[in-house]
Amino acid sequence: MAKDNQLGEFLRARREQVRPEDLGLAAGGARRVPGLRREEVALLAGVSTDYYVRLEQGRERHPSAQVLDALAHGLALDEETAAHLHRLARPAPGGRRRPRRREQVSPNLLRLLDGWPGTPAVILGRCLTVLAHNALGKALFDGHTHSGDLVRLVFLDPDAREFYPDWERVAVNTVGGLRAAAGIDPDDPRLIETVGELSLKSEAFRRLWARHDVRQKTHETKRFHHRLVGELVLSYEALTVNSAPGQQLVVYQAEPGSPSESALALLGSLTTESAPEHIRR
Template identity: 45%
Template sequence: MTPGDRRAELSEFLRTRRALLKPADVGLPDYGTRRRVPGLRREELAQAAGVSVSYYTHLEQGNSANVSVEVLEAIATALKLTDTERTYLTQLVKPTRRAAGKPAPRTQQLRPAVQQLLDAMTDVPAYVNGLRMDILGWNKPAAALFGNWAELPPEERNWGRLIFLSPATRDLFLDWERKARAVTGILRMHAGAHPHDPQLTALIGELSMRSEEFRRFWAAHEVRRKSHGPMRLRHPLVGELQVAYETFPLPDDPDQMMVTYHTEPGTDSAAALRLLTSWGTDAATPITADPTVTGNETGGR
């Protein structure tokens, strides 16, 4: 991401967040006048943040020089940004030294001890994500649940490519759009933290070229972090499962995250997951990315 790209992203991010709000959301009266574009006007946002219209307009045009932390916090509050969105805004306005110039490492390595830990988790599907959402390591239960990633070349073991380009992975997620939006938002968050990473830039470019849905989700400028929550899956061998996932950052590399999955004890989902994990990789389904897939071709699933 060049300085020009960063200014453009700052402009679009502020504009799209402003478009999500109504005057009542920030305590302003709405006189019912017809609006040419959705959301708050710039002058309304500036009023809510306690800054001049010209100051906010200057910032929304991508000019972030000399913006104070206090003003940035006031604007983030007026826009009702989440903690993740606040972090992303700060990355755009006040990039860290690494984000400003130092490229990310070309490859990430998983410590052998972490893989040993994954292998020891014989009843819990788990894997480790890297900064580009590459899948760096996993255990047999994860392969049973999500597919045999070992059959893929390393560059294809990536959640962005799997979610948007693999029909088998798409069919696994009952709420595919929710998962796809989350993946897109996480990639955008990584892009803000690592703007000079050529591999991440190439991945985003590839997905933009090959998936209409990715282009649409990317244009929404949502940012996410992998965290925790419920997920509904449809496995070809055991049917529907309700699982919950938890995310744990690894202490020696903040860009690596261990993700685990579990079910509520005593449920049909728990029995199905036990069955899958007992089968191990024998339960893993083929999982290949189809190079011909685009958003138009898969949109009806």
């Protein structure tokens, strides 16, 4: 990832995704670039065109909070993406970085996972790697080349589009979640490694990463086509682990009385009973 002008890259990417007519501007004649022109963003944000150009080019690196709020309004950013914009413009103070510790899951959290035998649950790390799971959580994602890494599963697994019937939506949200992690700690070595590998191996990832969409994993309904039990429609909630910043507890549920509830119960019955195998990384 290029780190020298992340703010400018973000502004340019978001500008190119906004249609003038969506903001009440005349589309005008032929445009050399998609989306808004620089002068249009400057007008919407109430700053000079020269100042905005300097922001995009990285020649101005200290916009005020008021300017950032105005840019977020002009680019029609949602609350989460606007917060990401502020983080890019005001990164955490530098200093001597401590060696990053291996991500570990607390014993209390592992016991909590085991207490939900009928509910798939996983613990995800900063880069959406599976740090731990209960038996049904393991069974939900089992059988893939990258079962222990949800980003690589989406973009590098040969059967990803079959496993995720709504693959494009899953891909957009997955990259958005990775972008959210990048905004918090862009120097994370594992994040840099993940983005570098996927950028080389997946054209779809490169396309979506260039959009600078930000979508923190929260809650959603997702369809799966499981190799053992067929279609599953599951809703999930992603909960942050306060004792381990960057970790998320993701819990999946089927609608009561639905075919997916029966399929999930069948998957549970097919899961071999053995000692818990929590740690994947």
